[in-house]
Amino acid sequence: xxxALETLxxxxxxxxxxxLDRLSKLMDEGPVTFYVGCDPTGPSLHIGHMVxxxxxxxxxxxxxRGIALVGGGTARIGDPSxxxxxxxxxxxxxxxxxxxxxxxxxxxxxxxxxxxxxxxNNKDWLADLNYIDFLRDIGRHFxxxxxxxxxxxxxxxxxxxxxxxxxxxxxxxxxxxxxYKRRGCRLQxxxxxxxxNIVAGIELIRRVEGAECFGLTFPLVTTADGKKMGKxxxxxxxxxxxxxxxxxFFQYWRxxxxxxxxxxxxxxxxxxxxxCRALGNATDAGxxxxxxxxxxxxxxxxxxxxxxxxxxxAAQAAFGGSKAGDVSQIxxxxxxGEELDHGMGVLDLFVYAGLVPSKSEARxxxxxxxAIINDRKIxxxxxxxxxxxxxxxxxxxxxxxxxxxxxxxxR
RNA sequence: GGAGAGAUUCCCGAGUGGUCAAAGGGGGCAGACUGUAAAUCUGUUGGCUUACGCCUUCGAAGGUUCAAAUCCUUCUCUCUCCA
Numbered sequence: 001x002x003x004a005l006e007t008l009x010x011x012x013x014x015x016x017x018x019x020l021d022r023l024s025k026l027m028d029e030g031p032v033t034f035y036v037g038c039d040p041t042g043p044s045l046h047i048g049h050m051v052x053x054x055x056x057x058x059x060x061x062x063x064x065r066g067i068a069l070v071g072g073g074t075a076r077i078g079d080p081s082x083x084x085x086x087x088x089x090x091x092x093x094x095x096x097x098x099x100x101x102x103x104x105x106x107x108x109x110x111x112x113x114x115x116x117x118x119x120x121n122n123k124d125w126l127a128d129l130n131y132i133d134f135l136r137d138i139g140r141h142f143x144x145x146x147x148x149x150x151x152x153x154x155x156x157x158x159x160x161x162x163x164x165x166x167x168x169x170x171x172x173x174x175x176x177x178x179x180y181k182r183r184g185c186r187l188q189x190x191x192x193x194x195x196x197n198i199v200a201g202i203e204l205i206r207r208v209e210g211a212e213c214f215g216l217t218f219p220l221v222t223t224a225d226g227k228k229m230g231k232x233x234x235x236x237x238x239x240x241x242x243x244x245x246x247x248x249f250f251q252y253w254r255x256x257x258x259x260x261x262x263x264x265x266x267x268x269x270x271x272x273x274x275x276c277r278a279l280g281n282a283t284d285a286g287x288x289x290x291x292x293x294x295x296x297x298x299x300x301x302x303x304x305x306x307x308x309x310x311x312x313x314a315a316q317a318a319f320g321g322s323k324a325g326d327v328s329q330i331x332x333x334x335x336x337g338e339e340l341d342h343g344m345g346v347l348d349l350f351v352y353a354g355l356v357p358s359k360s361e362a363r364x365x366x367x368x369x370x371a372i373i374n375d376r377k378i379x380x381x382x383x384x385x386x387x388x389x390x391x392x393x394x395x396x397x398x399x400x401x402x403x404x405x406x407x408x409x410x411r
Numbered sequence: 412g413g414a415g416a417g418a419u420u421c422c423c424g425a426g427u428g429g430u431c432a433a434a435g436g437g438g439g440c441a442g443a444c445u446g447u448a449a450a451u452c453u454g455u456u457g458g459c460u461u462a463c464g465c466c467u468u469c470g471a472a473g474g475u476u477c478a479a480a481u482c483c484u485u486c487u488c489u490c491u492c493c494a
Contacts, residue, residue, distance in 0.1 A: 224449080251447080258448050288446045319447050360458060361440080368441040368455070382461065401441060 002027040004062030008216075010273050011266040013055050015192045015219040018202060023214040026186065032064050034187035035179050037122075037172065037194075038106075039071035039079060040098035041090065044240035045105050047268075051218050052190050053109060054267060059189075060110070060117050067179060068106050068119045072099040073126030074172060080165040081152040081193045099123070105239050109302070120183075122175045138174055141207045142200070150196040169200050176201030177208060185213075192217040221267065224259035239302055246303040247331055250311035253295035255403070261290050269297040318405040327393065332407035340410055343386035346371065346378050353408060355400040365400055372399040 001009070002024040008014055017023060026032055036052040038045070053068070060066045075095050090098070103119050112118045147153060147169060153161060176198075179185035188198045198215035205213050237252050238244040256264060262280020265271060271279075279290035292312070300308035316325025333353060335344070344352070347362040350371060356362045363381050365371045371378040374389060374397050387410070389396060396408040 255447060258446095261448090284446070288448075291446095291448080315447080356440095358458065359460090361456090363460095364455065365441070370441045403447060 004059055004064065007058050007062070007273075008055055011058070011276075012263055013051070013058075013218045013267065015217045016195055016215075017217075018199065018215045022212070023187065023216070026214070027064065031116075032187055033067065033179075033183055033185045034059060034064060034189055035067040035069050035120075035176075035185050036189050037069040037071050037074070037175065038102065039075040040095055040102050041075055041078075043098050043101050044238045044243055045102055046236035046238045046244075048221070048236065050109075050239075051221055051267060053106065055189055055218060056110060056117075057270070065115075066110070066117045067183060067185060068103075068110065068112070068117075069175060069179070070099045070103050070106075070119055070121045071175075072096065072121045072123030074122055074168065074175070076126075077164050077168050077171060079168045079172075079197075080156055080161060081168075081197065101240075109239075120179065122171075122178070125178050126171060126174070134170075134174075137208075138170060138177075138204065141204055142170060142173075147200075152193070152196050169197050172197040173201035173204040176213065177205050180205050180209065180211065180213060186211075187214045187216060189216045189218070192220055221263075224257040241303060241307070245331060246299055246307040247311045247314055247329075249302065250295045250299045250308070250315060251403075253298050254291050254315060256291060256294065258287050261287060261294055265290075265294050265297070269294065269301065271297060327395070327397070327407065330397075330405055330407045332395070332409050334409045334411040336411050337387070340385075340387045340390070343384040345381075346373070346383045346385055347381055349373075349385055349396075349408065350398060350400065353398050353406040355398060355404055355406050370399075370401040373397065 001020070004027060005014075005020070005024055034056075036056055038049060038052075056066050056068065072095055075090065075098075076092070078089065099121060103121075106112075106119065110117055147166070150169075153166070156165075172194075176185070176188055188194075188201060190198060195215070195217050198217065202213045202215055205211055236244075237249060241249075253264070253268075262276055265276035265279055266273060269276070279293060280287075282290050292315075295315075296308045296312050299311050303311075310326075310329045313326035314329035314331070317327040318325070318330055335352065346366065347359045350356050350362040350365065351359055356365055362371070366378050366381045369377065369379065373385060374391050376389075385396065390410060391397065394410045398406045398408060400406075
């Protein structure tokens with residue numbers, strides 16, 4: 001098999017391919033242009049979006065040309081694949097803003113050079129389509145009977161599928177056709193929920209252009225306990241540091257289940273496969289360290305090495321005994337000296353730190369023995385904390401349970 | 412357009428006049444055990460309050476009643492069947 005495909009397979013990226021043998025042969029012959037689509041439904045990508053882009057990098061490094069297609073046009077409709085309900089429609093302005101920030105995030109990760117890796121926005125060819133022409137040229141190639149047999153639509157026959165969403169597949173197929181004509185794109189990659197849409201595009205190109213194109217999908221990544229990966233208590237794991245802080249991002253990977261370590265190393269880092277396996281097969285203290293490595297590597301890829309170092313230092317300070325790490329890297333907030341001198345109730349302090357959303361929860365935390373300040377367990381909710389509590393660095397280290405840490409700094 | 416069913420807390424889902432901040436499950440959080448893991452067990456899970464208690468919540472707005480998630484009216488939305 002072609003080396004690049006072999007890499008993808010070895011790292012667990014391969015789920016389905018329309019014709020692996022012929023694709024392999026084509027890739028052996030020379031650089032192949034491929035694309036991944038991504039609809040700008042939010043202002044930031046989350047880690048679940050990234051699987052195809054990790055694959056993008058593997059293929060790009062192997063010398064193939066990649067296009068990241070931002071779906072500024074298709075997002076106007078909404079992809080029903082894998083969704084049990086219609087998603088709410090976003091305004092065009094919103095979509096344009098999202099497109100721009102997503103393209104920037106992808107650029108940081110992939111490094112578009114404009115020749116072997118670049119972005120396109122399907123808004124450019126979809127926004128002004130003429131309905132009648134589109135139906136005559138493209139629509140006639142689609143069989144409703146066949147479309148209804150796709151899993152993505154069958155699923156929605158129960159709950160209802162609007163006509164606008166039913167058209168999504170035509171637009172995505174048209175994208176592939178456009179990229180084939182404009183850029184000679186021969187391969188579309190994407191999550192396995194895109195299989196139906198990808199296959200439809202390949203068929204459209206065959207009918208209209210008589211050319212052979214390929215599709216390759218990646219498995220939906222779930223955690224060992226069967227949850228969708230990248231879900232945290234605050235929602236998805238976003239790439240935007242303003243939404244998910246690098247520290248929280250790091251902690252997500254740090255806390256992954258043993259059984260997921262190897263798989264995640266293979267898919268979300270670029271460490272050699274053999275090393276990933278060795279790390280993932282470790283036990284006890286070894287597997288625990290492997291998680292630290294995993295967390296650092298992924299954080300470095302998304303937020304840069306500096307942020308990864310900071311997150312690691314903070315984590316070590318928070319969990320590894322106070323001397324190992326760097327407490328100044330733990331998430332923190334300032335509190336005025338005046339207020340500290342007056343003293344502040346513990347409940348308010350925990351709310352101020354954002355460790356709990358309300359005083360009731362803070363009270364619960366104290367009652368359940370999960371509230372700790374500077375290694376002192378708080379068992380009375382009426383406790384008042386003042387300047388005399390400050391540690392050597394003039395700070396308060398608040399802990400909510402064993403995993404969440406926050407520092408209050410005197411200003 | 413016609414007929415019927417429905418909308419309950421983060422999710423699913425019970426509740427048909429007061430004993431309802433609302434059963435049960437899921438999820439979340441905390442504790443124990445550990446390795447910042449999994450599994451298991453225990454507790455907890457609207458807000459404010461030291462506490463008695465007070466306030467807000469059962470699709471929306473009105474109404475009946477001493478008292479409404481529960482009854483009535485109108486509205487919005489969803490689903491099923493018919494056209």
